[in-house]
Amino acid sequence: MGKTRAADIAGGIGRVSKNVLSQTFEYIDLVEYIPSFVESTKQELESIVKFRGITIGAQDWIPDTKYDLIWCQWAIMYLMDDDCINFLIRCKSSLNEHGFIVVKDNIANKSKSLPKDRAQYRELDNQINRTYKHYLELFSKSGLKLIESIPQKKWDPELLPVYTFVLQ
Template sequence: MLGGLGQLARPDAVTSLRFLSEFVNPPASSTASSIVSPPPTTANSSGASKRQKLPLPGSGPSHVLDCGAGIGRVTKQVLIKAFDHVDLVENCAAFVKQAKEEYLKEEIELGRVGEVRCSGLQNVNFEGTSWEGRFDVIWCQWVLGHLTEADLIAFFKRCKKGLKPGGMIFVKENNAKVGIVIDEEDSSMTRSDQVWKEMFEKSGLKLLKDDVQKGFPSGLFAVKMYALEPIP
């Protein structure tokens, strides 16, 4: 959620697409080719250069899950440009209704958006459901601050069951400078980069690359993106 700062939507989307492009080949029909070309190789992009881009050969059309999707802004502006099919999960029933009936209605009718599930992430299960082994990527943006440490680690561990072989998890979240900052209004947590990396390690996830969102005004929390893969 952009908290009323709608002007941040484009830099948010452009940076996300460029970050994804180091690990994912967009569909041939994608109109985002002008902005998804990866930036020049940098020292912290070695993880991307060592693995084959998704979707892997023989794995069929690419699928992504948008976690904490709201009405589907990230789906429409980012994920649908980088993947063949998008599923969504969102805790707020009103947002799910708006996504289905208005904001993503056309994409649903075209078959680009599949299931829009109403659930909190702490209750999302993959094993034994239609989402088991379905996704090339699970994308989590501005939602994980609502999970406790125990729920967050459990969620990441369950996500592994939702991934195809070679699949990845991407996290894009605000970063505190130190420790954890609690929002007194909604009890959400803004974790520091160090805390995030501790959570990934405890969840059995390997960090391949991280990067900072550019183009946001000063005075806001820094926003970082993390590309992760399960540790065998």
């Protein structure tokens, strides 16, 4: 994997950009639909890396450059399946030859064998907590290959499980 450019999707106030991505990458694009979050992240990061804030939602983002890494943390759980697949297809097409997509999201249940229809919808924040198999189906439909899936360690058992998926 190269170390030139990363995108932080739905990056909020830039915790991942600052604490993870800026340690490795020269350029960071923060894709976030809340303008004040983009601005505060810019103020923190522009002296550390070459920063570009893109004020748009993930479902509408059309990458205009190539990336070594696209990081999507607690982002695609807010996208409907078709929007998610289209988003991931666009991400895949914007990867450099040895680039990766990382998806970190809640999983509906710790079981890897639950079917897609066991996903949970939270009306409060329009969040879809998909099953593990549902995520694999979305990745497959997007033409992505699962390289690794990693369960979150040291996680409160009262909370939904979290997985990090590494894709290419």
